[in-house]
Amino acid sequence: MLLRLIAGNYGVEMELDAILEQLHACADAVKGAYAADQGRGYSGQRATQYHLDLAADAAAVTVLTHAGFRVVSEESGITGDGDLTAVLDPIDGSTNCDRSIPFFATSIAVLDGDGLVAGLVANQSSGVRYWATRGGGAWRDGQKIRTSGHKEVAGALVSFSGLPERHIGWGQIRALGSASLEFCLVADGSLDLYTVAQRSTLNPWDYLAGMLIAQEAGAFVADYHGEDLVIDGVVQRRPLVAASQELGLSFMGHGPL
Numbered sequence: 001m002l003l004r005l006i007a008g009n010y011g012v013e014m015e016l017d018a019i020l021e022q023l024h025a026c027a028d029a030v031k032g033a034y035a036a037d038q039g040r041g042y043s044g045q046r047a048t049q050y051h052l053d054l055a056a057d058a059a060a061v062t063v064l065t066h067a068g069f070r071v072v073s074e075e076s077g078i079t080g081d082g083d084l085t086a087v088l089d090p091i092d093g094s095t096n097c098d099r100s101i102p103f104f105a106t107s108i109a110v111l112d113g114d115g116l117v118a119g120l121v122a123n124q125s126s127g128v129r130y131w132a133t134r135g136g137g138a139w140r141d142g143q144k145i146r147t148s149g150h151k152e153v154a155g156a157l158v159s160f161s162g163l164p165e166r167h168i169g170w171g172q173i174r175a176l177g178s179a180s181l182e183f184c185l186v187a188d189g190s191l192d193l194y195t196v197a198q199r200s201t202l203n204p205w206d207y208l209a210g211m212l213i214a215q216e217a218g219a220f221v222a223d224y225h226g227e228d229l230v231i232d233g234v235v236q237r238r239p240l241v242a243a244s245q246e247l248g249l250s251f252m253g254h255g256p257l
Contacts, residue, residue, distance in 0.1 A: 027122035033059035056090035093178030107180035109208035119209030162197030183210025187217035193243035220248025
């Protein structure tokens with residue numbers, strides 16, 4: 001699926017602090033909406049969409065459009081015509097949330113004509129929040145974060161989306177179920193590497209906020225061809241890898257999994 005993410009007019013700028021304030025407000029609104037919603041199970045409107053996705057999306061889109069953003073949401077498509085674009089997954093890890101597995105997040109990335117401006121990933125179970133701004137570093141609850149610095153595949157703690165077809169010597173693996181949070185765990189050094197196996201792919205709302213946070217924390221982020229995840233035009237689903245710099249390059253040398 002292809003999405004044209006960049007709006008046509010960027011004549012109005014919003015200060016970074018104001019952008020982050022609105023992203024936090026959006027995450028707060030989502031927390032209240034899904035907590036209040038009593039619906040569980042699939043919505044019946046789209047495969048893998050839950051009732052809680054719809055409640056969370058309505059709350060998030062209301063906050064973002066009122067703040068002046070054009071919104072691209074996993075759940076409701078494109079809304080509004082603001083000068084900045086907010087790419088939203090109101091609940092990344094919906095199955096975890098629906099099954100009361102405490103690992104799911106609200107993910108919001110903001111873009112202007114030059115690319116990513118800011119990103120926020122809010123772990124809605126623990127309350128921990130990660131954010132980053134372009135050139136401003138990456139933060140977890142106000143503390144600056146960096147990747148683990150692990151250099152080799154051997155001994156690495158690796159998290160997967162999808163199933164790898166072969167083992168290349170990593171230490172341990174995890175499959176946690178929320179891509180945006182897994183990017184953030186790479187960013188703060190909890191994970192050494194996160195990858196999407198070649199038979200799986202991510203949509204831009206799954207990875208844009210987490211990608212900025214990981215990159216601002218010093219991570220290597222690329223697709224399986226070693227190419228940057230280009231976001232200045234059309235963005236598409238793709239397998240990818242995020243890791244500390246040397247580990248990412250070492251991992252890429254093994255080819256797609």
